[in-house]
Amino acid sequence: MNNSIELIPSQIRRDILRMVHAVQSGHPGGSMGCTEFFVALYFKLLNHSPEPFNMDGKNEDLFFLSNGHISPVFYSVLARSGYFPVEELNTFRKIDSRLQGHPTTHEGLPGIRVASGSLGQGLSVAIGAAEAKRLSGDKNLVFTLHGDGELQEGQVWEAALYAGSKNIDNIIATIDANGQQIDGSTEEVMAMGDIGSKFEAFGWQVIQITDGNDLSKVIDGLTSGIKHSGKGKPICIVMKTEMGAGVDFMSGTHKWHGIAPNDEQLENALSQLPETLGDYPL
Amino acid sequence: MHSYINSGHKDTRSGFGSGLYHLGKINPKVVALCADLTGSLKMNAFADEFPERFFQTGIAEANMIGMAAGLTIGGRIPFTGTFANFSTGRVYDQIRQSIAYSGKNVKICASHAGLTLGEDGATHQILEDIGLMKMLPGMTVISTCDYNETKAATIAISNHSGPVYLRFGRPKVPNFTSPEKPFLIGKADILTEGDDVTIIANGHLVWEALQAYNSLEEIGIRAEVINFSTIKPLDIKTLLKSVKKTGRVVTAEEHQRNGGLGDSISQALSLNNPCPMEMVAVNDSFGESGKPDQLLKKYGLDAKNIISAVQRVLKR
Numbered sequence: 001m002n003n004s005i006e007l008i009p010s011q012i013r014r015d016i017l018r019m020v021h022a023v024q025s026g027h028p029g030g031s032m033g034c035t036e037f038f039v040a041l042y043f044k045l046l047n048h049s050p051e052p053f054n055m056d057g058k059n060e061d062l063f064f065l066s067n068g069h070i071s072p073v074f075y076s077v078l079a080r081s082g083y084f085p086v087e088e089l090n091t092f093r094k095i096d097s098r099l100q101g102h103p104t105t106h107e108g109l110p111g112i113r114v115a116s117g118s119l120g121q122g123l124s125v126a127i128g129a130a131e132a133k134r135l136s137g138d139k140n141l142v143f144t145l146h147g148d149g150e151l152q153e154g155q156v157w158e159a160a161l162y163a164g165s166k167n168i169d170n171i172i173a174t175i176d177a178n179g180q181q182i183d184g185s186t187e188e189v190m191a192m193g194d195i196g197s198k199f200e201a202f203g204w205q206v207i208q209i210t211d212g213n214d215l216s217k218v219i220d221g222l223t224s225g226i227k228h229s230g231k232g233k234p235i236c237i238v239m240k241t242e243m244g245a246g247v248d249f250m251s252g253t254h255k256w257h258g259i260a261p262n263d264e265q266l267e268n269a270l271s272q273l274p275e276t277l278g279d280y281p282l
Numbered sequence: 283m284h285s286y287i288n289s290g291h292k293d294t295r296s297g298f299g300s301g302l303y304h305l306g307k308i309n310p311k312v313v314a315l316c317a318d319l320t321g322s323l324k325m326n327a328f329a330d331e332f333p334e335r336f337f338q339t340g341i342a343e344a345n346m347i348g349m350a351a352g353l354t355i356g357g358r359i360p361f362t363g364t365f366a367n368f369s370t371g372r373v374y375d376q377i378r379q380s381i382a383y384s385g386k387n388v389k390i391c392a393s394h395a396g397l398t399l400g401e402d403g404a405t406h407q408i409l410e411d412i413g414l415m416k417m418l419p420g421m422t423v424i425s426t427c428d429y430n431e432t433k434a435a436t437i438a439i440s441n442h443s444g445p446v447y448l449r450f451g452r453p454k455v456p457n458f459t460s461p462e463k464p465f466l467i468g469k470a471d472i473l474t475e476g477d478d479v480t481i482i483a484n485g486h487l488v489w490e491a492l493q494a495y496n497s498l499e500e501i502g503i504r505a506e507v508i509n510f511s512t513i514k515p516l517d518i519k520t521l522l523k524s525v526k527k528t529g530r531v532v533t534a535e536e537h538q539r540n541g542g543l544g545d546s547i548s549q550a551l552s553l554n555n556p557c558p559m560e561m562v563a564v565n566d567s568f569g570e571s572g573k574p575d576q577l578l579k580k581y582g583l584d585a586k587n588i589i590s591a592v593q594r595v596l597k598r
């Protein structure tokens with residue numbers, strides 16, 4: 001299993017780059033940084049049934065992407081795990097597409113349960129879904145992903161306080177700690193301090209993933225999160241990643257937050273990423 | 283004289299509380315969230331009887347709105363409760379993205395709307411909420427006039443699939459609609475029939491419009507008073523049918539002119555049947571502290587102002 005799952009991230013990154021290149025817009029940096037997270041979740045850990053997609057997700061784990069701008073990685077992983085045809089990736093950000101710039105339920109794309117893009121809202125929605133699961137005796141879990149810059153939004157801390165105070169222990173929130181945001185590093189723009197300590201102070205159990213671009217470490221960290229669930233505390237995983245991971249000239253800088261590669265850059269990037277599952281047709 | 287009898291002053295928010303409690307008993311899907319205003323919103327009965335379905339979110343309205351959106355995922359029907367100001371202006375982006383754009387079946391229930399909130403003053407007296415909510419695609423917007431109508435509307439919106447904004451108020455006001463009358467979303471209610479002028483009102487100003495009807499009748503003016511409790515979708519059919527008879531319209535509401543009921547009526551008339559119209563509404567200003575009746579008088583929203591507006595529109 002692990003042998004075959006390791007082939008997936010390279011293909012996901014090819015999808016991300018080809019999608020944003022085709023429309024010369026979108027957010028490749030954060031998408032590439034979170035590729036291993038999405039692969040670990042959707043191809044190994046999440047209890048989910050892609051087909052037919054059920055909005056209510058009863059007796060399934062749920063996932064909410066709060067930092068919706070990294071839609072390319074979300075779309076690629078949803079398509080590659082069977083929510084919709086892989087060919088549809090070539091409609092990303094084009095007119096009449098279900099693959100809007102930021103994820104939405106509005107066009108009926110399977111796998112999306114709430115719109116996100118305006119930052120800071122996903123944790124609250126996930127807590128509501130987690131409360132709904134508790135109410136109906138559904139033991140499955142609710143997973144979320146947030147950017148570290150996104151934590152600057154006040155609503156995140158309203159939600160964090162609620163989950164800690166009300167012992168919402170069926171939620172696992174992962175923070176993509178890449179240390180970057182649009183205007184520069186988080187250190188320059190708005191120093192985040194110790195994110196884990198902040199969540200601990202709000203009553204969360206905190207788990208660290210020291211290298212979020214090492215698939216086995218991500219799987220271990222998420223597995224540890226799952227083991228700690230159901231024990232009276234919400235789980236926060238602080239996952240250190242490199243924005244733009246997987247391509248040498250894109251890695252570790254905020255420059256590729258919302259910039260698409262040109263033809264030459266795409267060719268260079270793709271040469272660093274083996275085609276493992278077959279590219280989607282343009 | 284119109285035939286509506288005040289069965290006793292009651293607050294509209296208690297109608298909401300009673301409707302919500304009734305829903306708690308008959309529909310296990312209904313859940314409620316409140317941001318530290320359980321007593322003010324009259325949600326205690328629901329919270330006490332169904333504690334597992336009641337979510338106290340603390341003073342954190344953005345989180346409450348997001349949670350409500352999430353609770354729909356799993357088939358629940360969430361009712362959020364806080365003051366109108368904190369139900370709309372404070373959380374506009376959360377409602378826009380997580381509820382309206384996401385098509386979530388959340389009922390946003392808002393008390394203490396408008397000037398009649400009274401002594402707390404302008405910080406809390408939102409007069410822009412209907413405009414904010416009606417601009418959101420797919421949002422149903424309702425402003426009820428008394429206890430009975432608020433209770434009926436609370437029950438009715440649980441059967442409507444899609445986001446709803448339900449607006450009501452703080453003070454005790456005449457309770458005059460029938461307790462037996464079911465609430466029909468999107469259907470205006472003709473309270474008095476008349477040929478000279480159509481008076482369109484909602485919320486607390488419906489009773490003022492009925493008082494104006496009596497005074498106008500004494501001077502030989504027959505007004506057709508219509509309660510437009512649903513602002514969106516607007517009952518254009520009832521509007522046009524009445525205007526065909528009267529050819530004159532006065533609107534009355536506890537809201538800014540911009541974005542309110544009168545604004546919707548004006549648009550509908552301009553597009554379908556232009557005719558003289560006057561608006562009784564707050565004219566681009568904030569409110570202030572005072573007693574509800576003093577405020578309605580000072581800001582030109584009482585029966586006397588409706589009568590003046592009728593006289594103006596009849597001269598045009």
